[in-house]
Amino acid sequence: MKPKVVREYKFPQTKEEMPFGPGSEAGVLIDVNSGWRTLMPIIDYGKCNKCLICWIFCPDGVISKENPQLEIDYDYCKGCGICAYECPKKAIAMVKEGEKVE
Amino acid sequence: MKPKVVREYKFPQTKEEMPFGPGSEAGVLIDVNSGWRTLMPIIDYGKCNKCLICWIFCPDGVISKENPQLEIDYDYCKGCGICAYECPKKAIAMVKEGEKVE
């Protein structure tokens, strides 16, 4: 399970709701990174042998290995392409954002 | 020749006589150190073979080697006793200040 964006994040409305000093809850995400992408990784599950090479190298940690098939959290994938480039089975294709063929 | 104290040192009497900022002439001595001594090194020229061991080790650099006999600048000798202690010929005696036998 990947950490998820707190979509309903409410900024402090009053002085009292402010965090105490510059310290706040860890792991709060109010924003996704999907907009950074121009290319998008698509896993071809037919080729993927779950060697986890992509999983280990992903700088954004967006690939999950807990289910039988690897899954990508596209909210946070930035489309760097390391997964595809390093995949020994060439099981990941980088596809232009929006032109995804499914 | 050892540097000598500027006995006539005149402290600034006016603003204009002050050094410019905290910088002044190098090597100005207005004060002797002889008062620090309780023991005083006396060279026995009969024993001294001018090996310069004392000269090299003196922390205050008060021994002169330029004349045929070593000479001590008693204005700045602090009486540490290194010269006497290190002298291989035991040519230097540490004598109580004021009890100097000449």
Added chain:
Amino acid sequence: MAVSIKNLPDQELFYGHKACQGCGGAIVARLALKVLGERTCIVLPASCISSVTTIYPQMSFLVNSLTSSFPATGAVLSGMAAACKAQGLKDVTVLGFAGDGGTIDIGLQALSGAVERGDDFIYICYDNEAYMNTGVQRSGLTPYGAWTTTTPTNNNAVGEKKFKKNLFEIMMAHRIPYCATASVAYPNDLLNKLAKAKEIQGPKVLHVQAPCPTGWGHGPEKTVEIGKLAVRTGLWYLAEYENGQVTINTNPKEFKPVKDYFSKQKRFRHLTEEDFRIIEEHRDTEWKILRNYLGKDE
């Protein structure tokens, strides 16, 4: 049990950060937390990683963290380790995570002091070979020949004129209980070094090469490849120092030509054959020195 990719947790403790696409430093941070776990407290001096992770209210570390002043990482770690000791907290890992500049330049003194004191912490220097957060200025770990904004290459200037400082040996000279070099491109090696560091008492320093597509000028997808090339060309070595003993983890008989590495990065595109020669010569000397340590305790 040795750590391996297979037995690492899927859980991410570093997520949603704003590092560039393909950031090598981000890989290091992520893997470090996978091994070190939830009871890690991270100290982050000013650097890319601190800047892209902790902008109120978006906080990309899921463990306790502190963004720290740029020069002070080692000292903050000491204070934290001392507090753990005072409070009897034993299962906490105190981790410093700093860039190359924050380690070898402005943070060296604090690190040296902390290592000398023998406080119990892990310090990771993710080395992207320049001040990236401020826009690619040279650091003491910028390699010979590299372009940076403060070692520009216009009018045939060479770029950086000095070789990388040797953090590994500086730490050896401190007789540190454990230090190692590693690379994002060799994750198993890195993971095991992290796991080892976690078990050892006292200061531990890991110097991890972390390619930076933005600063080095390569495609974001090539971060790992570039890392591998650095090792294969002998320009980066994987080694450990433990109990006073040096181990070389990959000790190749021969190196790939350095050009293979340089040609893939914009920061090196002005290098000449003469530069390659200088660099290879330097590399060979450094390897000789390194290998000499092996014979040490025979």
Added chain:
Amino acid sequence: MAVSIKNLPDQELFYGHKACQGCGGAIVARLALKVLGERTCIVLPASCISSVTTIYPQMSFLVNSLTSSFPATGAVLSGMAAACKAQGLKDVTVLGFAGDGGTIDIGLQALSGAVERGDDFIYICYDNEAYMNTGVQRSGLTPYGAWTTTTPTNNNAVGEKKFKKNLFEIMMAHRIPYCATASVAYPNDLLNKLAKAKEIQGPKVLHVQAPCPTGWGHGPEKTVEIGKLAVRTGLWYLAEYENGQVTINTNPKEFKPVKDYFSKQKRFRHLTEEDFRIIEEHRDTEWKILRNYLGKDE
């Protein structure tokens, strides 16, 4: 021509200072200027030697000098060396003269940076093994077991619990053109190292042990003797690093018992046989490491 006691000038460039009787640091300063000569500019960070020499209007250096802030010696030297270069001044020696604390603790970073930059200066660390100017507090070069005011020995506390940091190896790790250890008690060795340093381009670091009667608790007349004992017991070594090569200047087959050294100093009077054992063991390891460098380039 090699420098020797005989051909040194009689002229004193360091005179009338207020250092304690028998101060080892004063011997180092005096001899350094004898070799380096009148066109030396000295930078003195806060330390005993700066405090006892430059109190308006009494100025004990006869050459140009600057008292500098405690942490910055290396950087000030760099600036001066750069100015010399800019002005085409070639026959000037830029000399840093700092205590152990000003070198290995608060001044390490500036020194490391200056050495990395390769600027042309000589840096002498006169090592009296504690912060003496402020009244004998421990530094990173205080030896194991020593009493200082911040490592007190009341109620059977051991005194300092860490071994000396190794400046020599830290400098080697910087691939410095020249560095050496020396001792006030071995003046010929020291003089020759100074003369050599004067000839070499780039940064040069000399780490000179300088016994301090006040802080170590020995008679002022014994400064040189104590220095000799440190070397004879193997607790201090005389070595050089030049062109990447280590030379050991005195390489005894066996050492005198460390007790000979310790028994003469008040700071060690609480040491036990167990402490001696620990210290000897550490000494032997350090010598092994040092000797291993010898085989390096065969």
Added chain:
Amino acid sequence: MIEIRWHGRGGHGGFTAARLLGLAASVYGGNYSQAFPSFGPERRGAPVLGFTRIDIEQINDHSQVYNCDYVIVLDETLLDTVDVTKGIKEEGILLINSAKSSEQFNFPNNIKIRTFNATKTALEVLGVPITNTVMLGAVVAITGVVKLEAVKSAIDEFMAPELRDKNKKAVEVAYNSIKGVN
């Protein structure tokens, strides 16, 4: 005073366009101008802003730009996450790099929209989908704040020699194609 806001992504040259326009308008256009980016710790790919102010008098205003005569969107995908219409003046124009026609967009307040397929032009002229100079050409055509020649001079001054001609071409193509359809 004319105020222009540029929406782009980190590393995609949005601020370069803002700056080129300022340079053209001032040094080569005889006006005064300002160009400044919005800064943030985000890296390549993150949404960023750029601003250009142009006036016939010296610009003393150093406060931020709140109301814009023109808003330029270099990357259509930004529309999903960023409110690009903020502060557009009543007569203001929103120019979007898009293959769609302006009618296909639907913004509140009857904002005037123009579109231009800069990506296509960029690929054609520059061979890469870098749209900043193409959009600059479009802006010049639509706003008329500065002469095309001035922009070309700006490019000559600002860009590396090997990039100049291509980019002047890109500006020109965009300019002409807009002027043509106008």
Added chain:
Amino acid sequence: MIEIRWHGRGGHGGFTAARLLGLAASVYGGNYSQAFPSFGPERRGAPVLGFTRIDIEQINDHSQVYNCDYVIVLDETLLDTVDVTKGIKEEGILLINSAKSSEQFNFPNNIKIRTFNATKTALEVLGVPITNTVMLGAVVAITGVVKLEAVKSAIDEFMAPELRDKNKKAVEVAYNSIKGVN
């Protein structure tokens, strides 16, 4: 308020005497007191000063001591370089550690002089020429600012166990010998 100045050499314990007197006068004497050194970068052997103030009321004065009731010179050789008579009050006493008699000294302004051969006593009692506690005994005898017992208690509190008896003896011998001749 009584103000006392001590002249000694760095490392010779002059300030310890100043402090012991203050301790004795306050904690063990029921009065208020202050003791402070003069500081300088000079090292062992250099001339230094110490001061003791004693009063029945709390001492708020934190300015320096300018006028002294007593000036104590621990080391006769200081007379050559230091003006020890500075600020001695009209009824003040200058006490010098010396083998000479007071008549052998000649100071301007008819300053009252006392001498005591503390070095001799120190060598006899302590076996070393450390004169600070001996001179302290003499001061107590001459000034009467504090009881001998109080000084002994101060030594017990302040000194390392192995030094206590010897130094109490030193104080006592000096005290008695002065009282005897008085």
Added chain:
Amino acid sequence: MSELKMEKKHFLSGDEAVAYAVKLCKPDVIAAYPITPQTVIVEKISEFVAAKEMDCQYLHVESEHSAMAASMGASLMGSRTFTATSSQGLLYMCEMLHYVSGSRFPIVMVNANRTVAAPWNIYGDHRDSLSQRDSGWIQIYVENAQEALDATIQAYKIAENSCVSLPVMVNLDGFVLTHTYELVDIPNQEMVDEFLPSFTTTNKLDFNNPKSLCFSASPEWQTEFRYQQYEAMEAAKKIINKADEEFGKIFGRYYGGMIEEYRCADADYALVAMGSVAGTTRLVVDKLREEGKKVGLVKLRSYRPFPKEYFQKLGRRVKAVGVIDRDISFGYEGAVYSDVKGALFHPGAQVKTINFIAGLSGRDITKEYLTEMYQKLEAIDKGQNIAEVQFTGLRWT
């Protein structure tokens, strides 16, 4: 006063008194770097630790920047800390001073006031701490060794108050206080424990709910964090007074909180002073009062927060106010003077003011100088023209 108080007194220097105070406050972690005239504090503490009279981690750091950084590291883990410095050391940790206050860590530090190089000089003036008056630290100045001890204990109480949570710097004059021995009462441990409960804070890491401390704030939010800090400092005004009152109740010694007035009730001429010179000034006030002069002393204990409200009132009741600054902000006036002056005035105010730059770098402030100051206040009140900024004790002008 309870019987517990009837303990034997001690003859201690200011530095030693501080060390005893620290011992009584039981910090978990101490990190410090030596510098004259602070060293005795850390040496004495080292002795306590070696003798196991204190149970704490003592870190021999390699610089002052690291001393403060290590203190911060310990504080953010929820440990009580102590550090001490002076002069160059205070300046060297400048970055960390701001860092710690902005992060709201309630660190207590003692600063042995000493001037700042160049020229080098190890003696006391207030240049070190005054130059850090914008760092966000509470600054307390003490008059004698007893107050040094008491103020150090109070400092923890103030810093750790949850409305404040700010670092506190206790300043004592180099040598004149640090190295002067005086009669000091060392409170007993139980009473201190009663006054100062053990350290609790929410401003620390938390393993149940992990936190990100010292984050970045964009322009949209940073002002609000600054305002928090502003409010905490304002709140500290009350807390400083309250801590002093509570302290007085338990220990029988009161210092007046932010301000102590001495014979000011009906004064025409008031001198404002900080630190040890306040003591000497009392004597001068007494003497001048005997001569019939209506003079008084305002001892400023808390320089930050600054008791603006107090001075606003003072400006309405006295004729002339002199401010002693043991420093000067080159290009303007003494810092304390500028601050006091601004507060004294209100439209239509008639009060006159002079700034006495005195006691620089260990130059003594004598009773004669102080008497002269009061004379000058009277003189300006009488209409005499006297330069606003006076260098006291200067050889020439």
Added chain:
Amino acid sequence: MSELKMEKKHFLSGDEAVAYAVKLCKPDVIAAYPITPQTVIVEKISEFVAAKEMDCQYLHVESEHSAMAASMGASLMGSRTFTATSSQGLLYMCEMLHYVSGSRFPIVMVNANRTVAAPWNIYGDHRDSLSQRDSGWIQIYVENAQEALDATIQAYKIAENSCVSLPVMVNLDGFVLTHTYELVDIPNQEMVDEFLPSFTTTNKLDFNNPKSLCFSASPEWQTEFRYQQYEAMEAAKKIINKADEEFGKIFGRYYGGMIEEYRCADADYALVAMGSVAGTTRLVVDKLREEGKKVGLVKLRSYRPFPKEYFQKLGRRVKAVGVIDRDISFGYEGAVYSDVKGALFHPGAQVKTINFIAGLSGRDITKEYLTEMYQKLEAIDKGQNIAEVQFTGLRWT
């Protein structure tokens, strides 16, 4: 204006403008450490050096403390130097700031104003430089890129004047100036050479008569050295004005020296502002003047030395003065405000004052805010009760 001036203009950011100024001043040694938003200055200079357009030694130092120390090292050898920093970097070199001014080295530094952590924030306010106002440096604040360039050239002229021989810090607002491109005139080299002769100083090492620099001074002498420094700073007031005049004569641009007044001659209400906000304020003044309000702007260029004499006069001719501080000294007010207020008043003065804490950490100071400020000045003049310290643009109070 001579024909030489008719050069092509350039479109430069503030940082770039500074880099060009430095190039024109031909320093021998440059030592700097990168920090946002100063980096562009050193990057641009690096380019000049690599391209051999500048002939100087560029030192890549490992910290800001070392940047200033290396600059000092070069200066004491008689070389002209340059360095630049910002924020944390300025604080990290704090010890050296005092050192250099006390040693009287005429070093020129540009500070890209940025706030100070924590919280972290890279945007502009004046917390970094204001907090160093006691460091003995001359501090100049500029309004736009052209003034950044011109003031940097003037800075050398001021610093190196033999009556001054003090370091000068030129401050330009982070991002708002450092990263904003504007039309800038780059003077030509001959004219700069005419204005700024090559560096000569006696405050350096000397091989014919060796010197000891930065010595220690005992309490008997240190005050006199401080007084020298005080007098040099006072002398700088005249020299700053003179440098600006001479500059104007050669280059045709005048900035008013220490102070520039804008429509103040008959103003009732004056706002005091430093840096880029002065520009925006001009617009607001113009607008309000159109509405018939008698408002004006005092642009404070030289904060140290502080134009006390000017404000003493201003206090006699306006009804209310507002001071914009892009920082606050926690526990009191904005630093500029305290300083201005103290100078405005004299016994019997009627002027009213407010402090606007605004533009913290990159928060924009809009024309609306500025208009409100003038309204508030009018309101207090009319007797309305308004808190003295106003946080402008705060979300809540």
